[in-house]
Amino acid sequence: GAGVSQSPSNKVTEKGKDVELRCDPISGHTALYWYRQSLGQGLEFLIYFQGNSAPDKSGLPSDRFSAERTGGSVSTLTIQRTQQEDSAVYLCASSSDTSYGYTFGSGTRLTVV
């Protein structure tokens, strides 16, 4: 597609439930990132995928968080047993050349109640 597509745009879930967030990057972009944007916290790096290389998962805050990227394209971020502190906007970005910047999606606003 023309841009990075994320779904759903909004998700309200009960504490303890699992959620899946989807990212469809720009076609041909080999690099894919997940960031988390919390109020007053800026953007927090979560995970990075590059082609077929092992992902950099160093930013995942706990083992409740996981992500995969199938076929080098679509990525899914899964949060298990959600907690209220997981409430944030989850942003996906892709890039063909990381030194030139990312293209961001519109994000998924997750609210855990």
Add this chain to the structure above:
Amino acid sequence: AQSVSQHNHHVILSEAASLELGCNYSYGGTVNLFWYVQYPGQHLQLLLKYFSGDPLVKGIKGFEAEFIKSKFSFNLRKPSVQWSDTAEYFCAVLSGTYKYIFGTGTRLKVLA
């Protein structure tokens, strides 16, 4: 650890006022620096970037930023803001080859 500081969290200006948003980074290596903008209800967009060469970088919509290596700064400027510049602005540094470190953002409100 690398970090990016944006000291102005909220800025309110009248139209036609001049803008300068501060950004300081902590990173010892070669830096690639960026400013991103997020307009209300929209996704983050790249405003401008610095890799090397001329430390004064011009971006879209009349914005510019100056890289001052001795001050570890990359401040964003615009001579005359418009109401449509109301947005949140993020400074970022490329840490290593692929990871970006973002500042906490500055919310700019321009009064018509």
